[in-house]
Amino acid sequence: MAQVSLRKLVKEYEGGVQAVKGIDLDIEDEEFVVLVGPSGCGKSTTLRMIAGLEEITSGEIAIGGDVVNDIPPRDRDIAMVFQNYALYPHMSVYDNISFGLKLRGFTREEIKRRVDNAARILGIGELLERKPKALSGGQRQRVAMGRAIVRDPKVFLFDEPLSNLDAKLRVQMRTEIKQVHQTVRTTTVYVTHDQVEAMTLADRVVVMNHGVIEQVGPPNELYRNPATIFVAGFIGSPAMNMIPARLEQAGGGGLMVQLGEGLSVPVPEERTARYAPHANRDLLFGIRPEHLTEATRIDKQNLAPLTVKLDVIEPMGMETLVHFHIDGTSVCGRVDPAAGAEAGVRMALAAHMEHMHLIDKGSGKVL
Amino acid sequence: MAPDGSAKAITQPVARGPRGRSPGVSSLERLARRRSSIAFLMTLPLILVIAGLVAYPAAWAIYLSTLNRRMRANIGFDNYLILLESESFRMIIWQSCFFAITAVLLKALIGFWLAHMLHHIPTRGQRKWRGMLLIPWVIPPALSTLGWWWMFDPSYSSINWIINVFGFPSVPWLGQPWWARISVIMVNVWYGAPFFMIMYLAALKSVPEQLYEAASIDGATSWQRLRFITLPMMQNIISITVLFSLIVTFANYDIVRVLTNGGPRDTTHLFATYAFQVGILSGNLPRGAAVSLFMLPILAVAAFFILRGVTRRTKEIA
Numbered sequence: 001m002a003q004v005s006l007r008k009l010v011k012e013y014e015g016g017v018q019a020v021k022g023i024d025l026d027i028e029d030e031e032f033v034v035l036v037g038p039s040g041c042g043k044s045t046t047l048r049m050i051a052g053l054e055e056i057t058s059g060e061i062a063i064g065g066d067v068v069n070d071i072p073p074r075d076r077d078i079a080m081v082f083q084n085y086a087l088y089p090h091m092s093v094y095d096n097i098s099f100g101l102k103l104r105g106f107t108r109e110e111i112k113r114r115v116d117n118a119a120r121i122l123g124i125g126e127l128l129e130r131k132p133k134a135l136s137g138g139q140r141q142r143v144a145m146g147r148a149i150v151r152d153p154k155v156f157l158f159d160e161p162l163s164n165l166d167a168k169l170r171v172q173m174r175t176e177i178k179q180v181h182q183t184v185r186t187t188t189v190y191v192t193h194d195q196v197e198a199m200t201l202a203d204r205v206v207v208m209n210h211g212v213i214e215q216v217g218p219p220n221e222l223y224r225n226p227a228t229i230f231v232a233g234f235i236g237s238p239a240m241n242m243i244p245a246r247l248e249q250a251g252g253g254g255l256m257v258q259l260g261e262g263l264s265v266p267v268p269e270e271r272t273a274r275y276a277p278h279a280n281r282d283l284l285f286g287i288r289p290e291h292l293t294e295a296t297r298i299d300k301q302n303l304a305p306l307t308v309k310l311d312v313i314e315p316m317g318m319e320t321l322v323h324f325h326i327d328g329t330s331v332c333g334r335v336d337p338a339a340g341a342e343a344g345v346r347m348a349l350a351a352h353m354e355h356m357h358l359i360d361k362g363s364g365k366v367l
Numbered sequence: 368m369a370p371d372g373s374a375k376a377i378t379q380p381v382a383r384g385p386r387g388r389s390p391g392v393s394s395l396e397r398l399a400r401r402r403s404s405i406a407f408l409m410t411l412p413l414i415l416v417i418a419g420l421v422a423y424p425a426a427w428a429i430y431l432s433t434l435n436r437r438m439r440a441n442i443g444f445d446n447y448l449i450l451l452e453s454e455s456f457r458m459i460i461w462q463s464c465f466f467a468i469t470a471v472l473l474k475a476l477i478g479f480w481l482a483h484m485l486h487h488i489p490t491r492g493q494r495k496w497r498g499m500l501l502i503p504w505v506i507p508p509a510l511s512t513l514g515w516w517w518m519f520d521p522s523y524s525s526i527n528w529i530i531n532v533f534g535f536p537s538v539p540w541l542g543q544p545w546w547a548r549i550s551v552i553m554v555n556v557w558y559g560a561p562f563f564m565i566m567y568l569a570a571l572k573s574v575p576e577q578l579y580e581a582a583s584i585d586g587a588t589s590w591q592r593l594r595f596i597t598l599p600m601m602q603n604i605i606s607i608t609v610l611f612s613l614i615v616t617f618a619n620y621d622i623v624r625v626l627t628n629g630g631p632r633d634t635t636h637l638f639a640t641y642a643f644q645v646g647i648l649s650g651n652l653p654r655g656a657a658v659s660l661f662m663l664p665i666l667a668v669a670a671f672f673i674l675r676g677v678t679r680r681t682k683e684i685a
Contacts, residue, residue: 053580074586086577089684090599099595100585131683147585 002064002154002187003029004050009059011045011211019045021211022059027189032181034190036198037208037234044159046208047191051080051157064154074103079148080157084164085140087132087147094128097146104151118146121183122176138169145177149184156181158190162197174200195235199223207231224355229284229364232357238289238321240357241331245285247278247358257285257356260327265304268353275358278367286357286366289321292333294341295348302353313341322347432657436650446657455633456641460661463637466548467616470555471609474616477556478563478608485564486571497568504561512625515554516541519626544634547627551635554622559615563608570604571597603677610673617662638662 004027011020020042027033035043048054050061052073061068068076079100087096094115101111119125122142132140141161148156161177162170178201181188192198198205199219207214207222207230215227226232232240243259247267250256255267255275265285267275295305308331314321315337322333322341333349335341358367398404435442450456481500485493503511518525519540527537540550574597582592598605620639623629629636629644636644638661646655 051580051584053583073580073583074588078584080581080584082577082581084575084577086575086581088578088581088596088599090602090680099582099587103586103591133684147581151585 003027003062004155004187004189005060005062006046006050007060007062009046009049009061010057011042011049011054012057018211020049023208023211023213025206025213025216027187029187030185032178032188032190032201032203033206034192034198034202034204035206035208036192036195037214039193040210041208042211043191043193043206043208047080047157047159047189050155050189051078052076077151077154078157079151079153079155080159081141081144081148081161083160085132085144085161087140087143089132091131092128093124093130093132093135093143093146096132096143097128097150100147100151114150114152115146118149121149121180122146137165138173141165141173142176145180149180152184152186154187156186156188156190158188158192160192161190162192163194170197177201196237199235205235207234209234226357226366228366229286229359232286232359232366236288238332240286240288241292241329242359243285243287243326243329243331244282245358246282247275247280249279255279257358259285263306263326265306265351265353265356267356268302270354271356275367278358278360282361283367284359284361286359287351288355289332289334291352291355292331292349293352294335294339295350303350304353306349306351307346308349309346310341310343313343322349428656428660431653432660434653436653438653446654447661450654450657450661456658459633459636459638459641459658462548462635463617463662464665466552466555466619466635466637467613470552470559470616471612473552473556474559474563474612475605475609477560479567481560481564482567482571485568497565500564501561503558504565508558509621509625511558512554512622515550515557516626519550541627542631544631547631547635551623551626554626555616555619558622559612563612566604566608567601570601574600603680606673606677610670613669614666617666 004025006023006025008022008024009020010018010022012018019040023042023046025033035046037043045054049056050063052068052071056069063076063078088099091099097115097118098111101114106114115128116125119128122145124139124142124146127135127139127143132143135143144161158177162173165173174197177190190197190201199222202219204216205219205222206216209230215222215231217225222231222235226235226240229242233242245260246258248256248258248264250266253272254269255272256264257267258264292306295307308324308326310322310324312323314323317337319334320337320339320341322335324331324333335347335349339347341347359365360367399408431438432446433441433443435445485496485500488496517523521537521539521542524537524540526540531537539546541547578596578600579592582596587595617637618639619637620643623635623637623640624643627635629640633641638658642655642658644655645658646652649655
């Protein structure tokens with residue numbers, strides 16, 4: 001087991017396209033880190049550089065304290081699970097799992113012991129004689145994980161391992177991956193474009209965009225305190241509402257967020273000092289759907305009333321999503337199913353202002 | 368073609384015709400409408416072609432091989448027995464097997480090596496190399512063999528000229544049995560290796576890159592990747608290409624005919640050229656037919672085992 005550290009890591013392809021633009025990242029021993037971002041953000045390239053499948057243009061990768069820049073994949077002591085599993089179709093499950101051990105000269109008894117152990121952890125004991133063709137998607141996924149586990153490597157690398165599975169199986173395998181990590185405690189780097197996967201699996205989430213790291217942190221920290229407009233919009237589903245707004249001085253030294261159409265909401269007192277330097281500027285007002293609720297919940301401080309005409313309602317069972325417009329911007333709120341939301345009808349909502357964000361339009365930074 | 372699609376396509380015009388004439392459907396029409404009849408009708412052209420060009424000549428050849436020289440009396444398997452007793456024919460069996468196996472093996476090895484080299488050339492440069500390397504295979508072998516024949520010529524051999532430049536004595540390419548055999552094999556390999564190359568190249572391209580990546584993470588060296596990933600993944604293509612080439616090489620006629628005409632002293636004859644000599648040139652058609660039919664059991668056995676392996680692997684992997 002080992003730490004992984006990336007220093008000023010750059011990947012430039014022929015023609016000068018930079019896929020990864022000098023990222024720094026330290027992954028602790030036994031940590032589960034998820035790299036998440038849209039396609040083309042450089043997350044997979046980063047993972048493949050850690051694996052040694054992609055050459056590093058500049059910078060440094062260290063695994064367990066040793067710089068591995070010029071070390072081939074087979075000597076890095078890593079294991080990788082690929083998106084399409086990359087199982088050897090001509091080998092049985094047993095041979096697939098034991099291939100790496102066989103190449104490394106383990107004894108037959110040791111190989112059997114390790115394969116049986118991995119098969120027990122993953123519940124694939126009865127599949128060992130089968131060929132990959134005779135396995136379902138979830139079983140193939142388990143075999144691919146078995147291949148990684150038996151090697152007992154320093155680091156596990158996962159490259160979007162769940163994207164080929166159907167939605168239900170994906171949730172199930174997600175739990176299993178987490179369980180496996182809790183059992184074997186191997187340092188893990190996991191790449192996905194699915195923010196839910198990132199949130200549920202990670203000890204720390206690394207949000208990437210356009211080849212740079214936007215923010216690193218524990219899932220809840222990212223959710224509550226996104227650092228940039230990208231993270232704010234990427235993490236969370238439905239996404240955070242971003243409404244063009246103007247921060248204005250109010251009487252008594254307070255601040256107001258002017259949302260247009262004479263609609264304005266007060267900034268909580270504890271935030272006035274933080275936002276005061278940005279007064280009288282055009283900003284983006286960010287608030288998550290669950291912080292726009294029905295007004296009957298007004299029993300706390302920092303709730304700002306907001307009466308709007310609902311365009312569309314989406315009952316989800318445990319909650320109802322309501323969609324409406326503020327000054328031409330589509331906004332989503334989450335109300336109680338019993339709150340009586342109806343399309344085309346005006347409804348009194350409340351904004352939970354202690355969860356508000358103000359975003360600088362120019363820099364994209366959350367203020 | 369999908370049976371569904373073909374059935375629909377045929378049913379409509381058949382159904383249109385006699386509907387107006389009789390209220391009931393005639394038995395002929397019912398027969399024509401049956402799916403199995405339609406399938407049979409659609410494959411009929413192929414059946415006729417196979418019957419006319421494969422089954423009939425094969426049956427005729429077998430029948431012919433049981434006749435005497437004047438083709439008046441049936442002498443059973445005597446032609447075969449006479450051939451087996453003849454020392455020169457036993458040598459030809461041996462020669463044919465040696466020629467086919469050596470040539471196919473060399474073609475397979477060289478083709479694999481060329482395919483590997485090509486596979487690692489970037490796509491842009493690959494096309495022109497691929498094109499150039501395919502040239503031997505697209506020239507009619509009778510013509511290109513004439514070129515080789517000239518290069519092997521005892522008096523004007525360009526190959527010997529080059530050998531002499533390096534201080535070695537001339538080689539009697541087509542004059543001595545073993546050199547002649549080697550020459551025939553060389554030309555056949557030169558002609559056939561590009562076919563292996565192009566088949567193997569296609570096979571190499573079909574191996575998913577991620578298998579190699581997974582293998583190198585699993586700890587495989589490049590040799591181990593070749594042995595445990597590339598070769599097993601290519602096994603079906605290798606088998607089918609070898610089988611196909613074995614059939615064509617066994618039945619080779621033109622190269623030997625042009626280069627050595629079976630000489631010196633019949634030491635480069637193959638089944639096909641010997642069958643031609645016995646059957647056409649010496650006028651013993653029944654025995655010539657018997658010679659050519661000797662290939663059949665040998666190839667049938669090879670085809671059976673190779674195709675069985677292919678079917679098994681296809682079921683397991685594809």
